[in-house]
Amino acid sequence: MYFHSSLSKIIPVVVVGLLLMAGCGDDKGTNSQEHLIGTWKLVELKIDFAGIPANVLEMLGLDLTLEVRDDGTYTLTTVQTSEGTTDVENGTWTAGDKTITINPDDDDPKTMNYTIDGNTATLKTTLPNVVDQEDEDLMSNIPRDMFNEDGTLMDTPVTLVYNKIG
Helix, strand or coil: CCCCHHHHHHHHHHHHHHHHCCCCCHHHHHHCCCCCCCCEEEEEEEEECCCCCCCCHHHEEEEEEEEEEECEEEEEEEEECCCCEEEEEEEEEEEEEEEEEEEECCCCCCCEECCCEEEEEEEEEEEEHHHHCCCCHHHHCCHHEECCCCEEEEEEEEEEEEEEEE
């Protein structure tokens, strides 16, 4: 699949944002920082663009878990089962009412909106918000029809769904 290597690089950034947004089952509609503490698993990733499979996680063979700690730090572990590789990303996070800001140790901060329903959190964002457009290798693997005429990425919708597992 032509988009496989590109998505492998995009997903860790997207996942951190999604997983940091999950809440507790008894607090529907409450988005306080204490409800974010725990371990989360990404269960669905969709990129709304023709030719990309419905659930990108299945296509890529990825297993992503995120540990969100009460000291404002996180660890994201990405296992790419098809290649037998594991990537670990660390960083910090802060949350407000319906927004989360993630700051990976080796990347720029990103702020995203989120919703919580029980132990499931959903994040809707766009590809330009989760892709490092300075990464020439990544950008060269993204299909040309996902770009605007000026060379910037289209605002392609991305939906992430994750569940609290601990």
